[in-house]
Amino acid sequence: MIRRLLLALALSAAALPAQEVQADFTLRDFRFRSGETLPELRIHYTTLGRPRRDAAGTVRNAVLLLHGTTGNGRGFLGRQFAGELFAPGQPLDTATHYVILPDGIGTGRSSKPSDGLRARFPKYGYEDMVEAQYRLVREGLGVGRLRLVMGTSMGGMQSWVWGVRHPEFMDGLVPLASVPTQIAGRNRMMRQVIADAIREDPDWKGGDYAAPPARGLRTALAMLFMMTSSPIAQQGAAPTRDSADAYIGRWMRERVANTDANDFLYQFEASRDYDPSAELGRIRAPVLAINSADDLVNPPELGLMERLMPRVATGRYVLIPTGERTRGHGTHSLPALWKHELAAFLAQLPPLPPLR
Numbered sequence: 001m002i003r004r005l006l007l008a009l010a011l012s013a014a015a016l017p018a019q020e021v022q023a024d025f026t027l028r029d030f031r032f033r034s035g036e037t038l039p040e041l042r043i044h045y046t047t048l049g050r051p052r053r054d055a056a057g058t059v060r061n062a063v064l065l066l067h068g069t070t071g072n073g074r075g076f077l078g079r080q081f082a083g084e085l086f087a088p089g090q091p092l093d094t095a096t097h098y099v100i101l102p103d104g105i106g107t108g109r110s111s112k113p114s115d116g117l118r119a120r121f122p123k124y125g126y127e128d129m130v131e132a133q134y135r136l137v138r139e140g141l142g143v144g145r146l147r148l149v150m151g152t153s154m155g156g157m158q159s160w161v162w163g164v165r166h167p168e169f170m171d172g173l174v175p176l177a178s179v180p181t182q183i184a185g186r187n188r189m190m191r192q193v194i195a196d197a198i199r200e201d202p203d204w205k206g207g208d209y210a211a212p213p214a215r216g217l218r219t220a221l222a223m224l225f226m227m228t229s230s231p232i233a234q235q236g237a238a239p240t241r242d243s244a245d246a247y248i249g250r251w252m253r254e255r256v257a258n259t260d261a262n263d264f265l266y267q268f269e270a271s272r273d274y275d276p277s278a279e280l281g282r283i284r285a286p287v288l289a290i291n292s293a294d295d296l297v298n299p300p301e302l303g304l305m306e307r308l309m310p311r312v313a314t315g316r317y318v319l320i321p322t323g324e325r326t327r328g329h330g331t332h333s334l335p336a337l338w339k340h341e342l343a344a345f346l347a348q349l350p351p352l353p354p355l356r
Helices: 002-014 073-077 079-085 126-140 154-165 185-199 202-207 214-228 231-237 241-257 261-273 277-282 304-311 328-333 339-348
Strands: 020-031 037-048 062-066 098-102 146-152 170-176 287-292 315-320
Touching: 020 126, 037 073, 037 126, 062 126, 062 154, 073 079, 073 098, 079 339, 098 126, 126 154, 126 261, 146 154, 154 170, 154 261, 154 277, 170 339, 185 214, 185 261, 202 214, 202 261, 214 241, 214 261, 214 328, 231 241, 277 304, 287 304, 287 328, 287 339, 304 315
Parallel strands: 062 098, 062 146, 146 170, 170 287, 287 315
Antiparallel strands: 020 037, 037 098
């Protein structure tokens, strides 16, 4: 019994990333594209593994992994993600890769409205977020080149921005659950419903609320639930009327209790400046773009990826078919469904020189 327990603990530990470091990087007098500034912009981050350098002293094994709209970098440490990508023998094994997991501006433990400025916090966008990430990598971590930039949802969109803003800085790009064009149509409408629900709640008080604007927040969260849910998954989780009522009631209570309305509003409005479509020809690194067929946020029937991918010099688009294991937009967080594509992509990148 004891031997079986020790073996189970050893296997569990082996499946989790090692050499974990958490820290903050502070940018002084950071100027946003809006013209606003912050005396100190804090970017929190986690790293896994260690940087390895070539003969010239350049770090060559670094991977930047970017999270979704309401997430944070440490969200990638769960077993269903980390166990599939960062464990021994996996595509981003932290014994050989230096994985960088930043919290974007306005999320996690990075600077955000709920720190105190509330609605007076600068109106940041994806361009600002990518600039802060770039400075973290270059100035904070001393990394002059990335092996890979990969992101999920908002992080996928930011991966496209990385490709056009810093085309010589990475060996490869892997955006997941994203489309490299301006957010419009139903996607934009859903985001506008979220923003309007919060702003039009009388309890929001221009962002200076004493108690959360619960009515507006519930409406906004309901829209988020629909954007990111999957009919097959939700039917399996709640196959009866009563179980469905209990499921959504529990989900809503937990999210309302743990969501700051100003942070949530800013997170969704940050997409206002996103549109790399006209500059896709600037991308030099090979691109592997992965979406899922049951993604309500990026529905494949719009045909956007088929029209946009030819603008990328070297790119491949993979659409995961709907199935029992897909989770709609959330399929981006299930590497078991797409890590074979990632492994094949990494194998096709230029080989790394001897590292130390």
